[in-house]
Amino acid sequence: MVSNLSPWSPSAREIERQSFRRASHNRKRLIAVFSTIFVLGSLATVLITSPGWKSVKETFFDIEYGKEVFPTVIRGLVVNIQLTVIGGIAITIIALALALLRTTKSPALTPFRFIATAYVDIFRGAPLILIILLVGFGVPALRIQGLTSNVIVLGTVAVVLTYSAYVAEVIRSGILSVHASQRAAARSLGLTSNQAMRYVILPQAIRRVIPPLLNDFVSLLKDTGLVSILGVTDAVRAAQINASRTFNYTPYVVAAILFLLITIPLTRYIDRHIRLRSEQQNSEGVA
């Protein structure tokens, strides 16, 4: 630190500049406030003055009925969360294996590499809802002894099959993004190909793909709602049962709000994580 500098007091020109900046800042804020009030106000007016608003309000936003169905929907949501957590663990393990298989050059693993590639192509390319229907109704139809016909299990299997393919590709892209010089450095120290992957490449790859992986897991939570088509009583199904009983759709809105209460904070957290990391990397670039 330099200590023999005279204390700083802003020059007349600087004071002028500051007051100009303040005035300009206040003007921008005023414009933002008016614009927001105008746009949101117009939307609300269009909504409320629309001819069907009264019946929509009753069938979708019945607060009393919402309170009544809330416990059933939240019990359903617990199923979605369980499915996400258990499925998430299975997906991580399978996806990691698929990604490693697809990046290996070992000749003994050639058939597995081929299978892994075909697997990823199929499950990444087919709509999840079709996989759920095929697994959910197809597997029990085989009538193989000992194979479950439990819809929760079959629904989870279908979701895991599809998401493993997505996540495997994310991990694989992370592995490929680690610069070849890291591998060269590891191999030149005498590490075997597998050791280089395990101690040098994979740890760096996983760090890089954590944000996109977290995004995939938010999508996973939402997509667990699709297993309701097999009759699993998750949040979506619970809402559906109530709605079809009373012809009031408020339970759907309740379910949507509950999903949002989990997904919005999660995505905000991920965005913050990504921002912090990119700031960190930028500072590294300067150093």
Added chain:
Amino acid sequence: MSTPVLELIDLRKSFGDLVVLHDVNLEVPEHTATVLIGASGSGKSTLLRCVNLLEPIDDGLILLDGQEISDPAIDVDLIRRKLGIVFQSFNLFPHMTIRQNITLAPIKVQGKSRDEADEIAEELLKRFDLLEKADEYPDRLSGGQQQRAAIIRSIAVNPRLLLLDEVTSALDPVLVNEVLSIVRDLKADGMTMVLATHEMGFATQVADQVCFLESGVILERGSAEQVLRQPEHPKTREFLKRVHEAGRL
């Protein structure tokens, strides 16, 4: 005379149609330093990468302590344990601390215990004045410190031969010397090495033998005094003149 640590016989390497090493012959006796000089693209780095088996060769022989390591049937991992290489861009592992970078190979490759490996790392870090950075991550270090750490990482496994690929080219001029002084110390320890460098003053100090490469051919070879002070080949003279003009001599 005893078997040289490294011997290259009629080494040839090409990338597609481009021949980057042309019938290269070289002997590196034990405890000596061989310095490769030449313009960028003359084949210095490729030669080092071939010796370390990072690049397959097209013809010729590479002998390490008399054993042919260019034999495709050889266990590459076993050979690489005997060779250390330091890269221009350091290539430290960014997710590991300096200590972890250094102890990885002693633990995983040589099967030493964590304590043993730690002891080796600390001794080297202390000797080369980096001990206080042992538990920092590479990105917290200056370029010179990173390169010193990278050199320590490659000598921690006691290589038979150390290859240094333009280890100061990515550094700020004021940081160059702290890296070169380590290399000087290692030379004094009797480490056998091959280095590619643009630092001619340094080459004069450490080299037992200097080779001038041009388009993949060793055009001139001899003592530092001979090649750098009284070059015979006109191309060597021209190269040294250009280096001199750039203020590097």
